[in-house]
Amino acid sequence: MAEYKGIKGFKVQYLDQDPVPTVSGWSSGGNLNTARRLLAGAGTQTLALAFGGFTTAHVGATEEYNGSSWTTSNPLNTGRALIAGCGTQTATLGFGGNPGGVVTAATEEYDGNSWTSNPTGLNTARRALGGAGTQTAGLGFGGLNVSDLEVSATEEYDGSTWSPANPLNTARQGLAGCGTQTAGLAFGGNTPAVTGATEEYNGTSWTTSNPLNTARYFLAGAGIQTSALAFGGNEPGVAATEEYDGSTWTTVTSLTTARTQLGGAGTQVAALAFGGNDPGIATTEEWNSYGEPNTFQNIGQVWYNGTTKALKFTDQTFTDSWATGGALNTGRYGLAGAGIQDATVVFSGGTGTAYTAATEEYNGTSWSPSGSMGTGREQLAGCGTQTAALAFGGEIAPGETGLTEEYNGATWSPSNSMNTARRLLAGAGTQTAALGFAGYDGATNTNVSEEYDGTSWTAGGTLVTGRNSLAGAGTQTAGLAIGGNGPTGATEEYDGASWTSSNPLNTARQQLAAAGIQTAGLAFGGNTPPPSTGATELYDGTSWTTSPASLSTARTSLAGTGTQTAGLASGGYIGAPAYNTNATEEFTITGTKNIKTITVS
Numbered sequence: 001m002a003e004y005k006g007i008k009g010f011k012v013q014y015l016d017q018d019p020v021p022t023v024s025g026w027s028s029g030g031n032l033n034t035a036r037r038l039l040a041g042a043g044t045q046t047l048a049l050a051f052g053g054f055t056t057a058h059v060g061a062t063e064e065y066n067g068s069s070w071t072t073s074n075p076l077n078t079g080r081a082l083i084a085g086c087g088t089q090t091a092t093l094g095f096g097g098n099p100g101g102v103v104t105a106a107t108e109e110y111d112g113n114s115w116t117s118n119p120t121g122l123n124t125a126r127r128a129l130g131g132a133g134t135q136t137a138g139l140g141f142g143g144l145n146v147s148d149l150e151v152s153a154t155e156e157y158d159g160s161t162w163s164p165a166n167p168l169n170t171a172r173q174g175l176a177g178c179g180t181q182t183a184g185l186a187f188g189g190n191t192p193a194v195t196g197a198t199e200e201y202n203g204t205s206w207t208t209s210n211p212l213n214t215a216r217y218f219l220a221g222a223g224i225q226t227s228a229l230a231f232g233g234n235e236p237g238v239a240a241t242e243e244y245d246g247s248t249w250t251t252v253t254s255l256t257t258a259r260t261q262l263g264g265a266g267t268q269v270a271a272l273a274f275g276g277n278d279p280g281i282a283t284t285e286e287w288n289s290y291g292e293p294n295t296f297q298n299i300g301q302v303w304y305n306g307t308t309k310a311l312k313f314t315d316q317t318f319t320d321s322w323a324t325g326g327a328l329n330t331g332r333y334g335l336a337g338a339g340i341q342d343a344t345v346v347f348s349g350g351t352g353t354a355y356t357a358a359t360e361e362y363n364g365t366s367w368s369p370s371g372s373m374g375t376g377r378e379q380l381a382g383c384g385t386q387t388a389a390l391a392f393g394g395e396i397a398p399g400e401t402g403l404t405e406e407y408n409g410a411t412w413s414p415s416n417s418m419n420t421a422r423r424l425l426a427g428a429g430t431q432t433a434a435l436g437f438a439g440y441d442g443a444t445n446t447n448v449s450e451e452y453d454g455t456s457w458t459a460g461g462t463l464v465t466g467r468n469s470l471a472g473a474g475t476q477t478a479g480l481a482i483g484g485n486g487p488t489g490a491t492e493e494y495d496g497a498s499w500t501s502s503n504p505l506n507t508a509r510q511q512l513a514a515a516g517i518q519t520a521g522l523a524f525g526g527n528t529p530p531p532s533t534g535a536t537e538l539y540d541g542t543s544w545t546t547s548p549a550s551l552s553t554a555r556t557s558l559a560g561t562g563t564q565t566a567g568l569a570s571g572g573y574i575g576a577p578a579y580n581t582n583a584t585e586e587f588t589i590t591g592t593k594n595i596k597t598i599t600v601s
Contacts, residue, residue, distance in 0.1 A: 030069035260277060336349075359371055
């Protein structure tokens with residue numbers, strides 16, 4: 001009988017435990033029953049408590065987490081947002097906050113079933129404060145007082161009453177805390193400038209330590225003074241996660257969902273992040289830091305678990321998804337873009353009443369205005385990177401243009417125009433090796449291609465099918481033409497000299513967007529004809545596969561940038577009454593490792 005080593009070239013490993021996914025990282029947990037923000041948390045990763053927060057009103061909603069799902073429990077007596085908490089799932093302390101338009105000193109204790117109000121509240125009523133400790137030995141610090149001013153006040157709770165203690169060195173609000181009453185940790189916040197300030201409490205006074213690498217407020221934390229975890233924060237939200245060793249912060253794997261105003265619980269090695277953002281979300285993530293075990297999971301590995309007496313292997317499941325990103329400052333359609341998902345630039349377009357020359361840069365979270373184009377227009381094409389982009393063609397009154405402009409990450413400079421003025425064209429490549437093709441030249445749909453060398457345009461090969469309103473991806477010598485008016489699903493590949501027809505899209509459409517390269521393309525949006533579609537398809541160099549994930553905002557005339565596994569959809573046309581949109585969505589393909597047992601049937 002053949003041995004496994006003889007077939008595969010290596011022996012089956014013998015392990016006392018299954019391999020773990022990674023040294024550390026975030027994974028999905030069960031969603032909250034009540035999506036919300038500005039809530040508090042307590043407990044551990046497998047026995048957590050979420051309470052308070054804001055939906056469309058201040059709420060007292062309380063939920064218990066068992067390591068996989070949330071169960072609704074009895075609410076706070078005083079529903080409120082910006083509350084602080086500490087303790088365990090069955091012995092929690094909630095204090096301060098904002099029940100409506102006032103600031104409160106209210107303190108409540110949770111016994112695993114219901115909340116009891118303590119008639120003796122905080123000495124300093126406040127909201128957006130930090131908390132640490134237990135139900136009988138709590139610590140509250142910082143926050144905003146009734147005059148809406150940042151405070152440094154610190155108070156200790158003995159299970160019955162609050163007593164003033166020495167204040168923080170840096171007055172602030174929106175900070176996070178963890179640890180105990182005699183070994184507390186305060187980090188982040190707003191002074192009102194955003195800060196990464198970190199302070200340690202020894203039961204008597206606060207000492208300043210090294211700051212967070214990413215200054216932020218409205219973040220969450222977990223752990224103890226010498227082993228803490230900070231995650232999320234800021235507005236519109238960051239995913240940054242950092243570990244504290246009692247002296248310095250180290251940046252580690254980010255949250256899957258960037259967010260602010262979230263709740264947190266757990267330890268540095270097993271934490272929980274839940275809720276947050278505006279409007280509130282229900283998303284929960286679990287953080288696990290495994291350290292160095294026997295081995296880490298590798299796709300295709302086979303081993304025998306000596307403890308469970310089972311033969312196992314690791315495979316991978318891929319998941320496609322679109323997630324909401326930061327909104328454009330200027331909603332528009334007929335715009336163009338360049339770059340990757342977390343470093344994109346978009347430019348020009350139509351607002352419904354005029355052409356815009358506006359340029360915006362995306363950092364993976366939010367858009368920032370940059371230097372305007374020399375000539376505002378719509379239905380143009382673009383390619384390149386965020387710091388070296390190229391814009392060409394488009395529509396300006398009274399008709400089509402071949403104008404070309406180069407972007408250096410801050411300003412635009414004019415260059416030589418295309419030989420054939422046109423709009424509704426597509427582009428691919430880089431600023432110094434670009435490809436512009438197809439489009440409408442004012443009289444007909446053209447099949448003309450042009451190549452740009454960083455200075456001027458020269459004629460390239462002609463497409464098999466002349467068309468407009470198509471999308472482009474790839475490079476100057478390996479381009480991809482996708483869809484177009486008709487609508488059509490026609491797909492063509494360019495080799496630097498000529499175009500060849502390939503298999504069509506599954507959903508024929510026009511005014512769509514694309515990202516990626518010739519052998520790994522991504523197509524999304526467009527119309528079939530009207531109405532708009534959010535349909536997404538992936539190209540492998542031969543054929544298209546429909547993704548189970550569609551854009552949340554179906555639209556046409558949008559910009560597409562990025563790669564097949566990390567694409568970005570920006571702006572577009574959604575029809576009356578709004579017409580143009582500022583919606584941004586991020587596409588990701590996530591591979592999840594799975595351990596499976598080999599059975600004999």
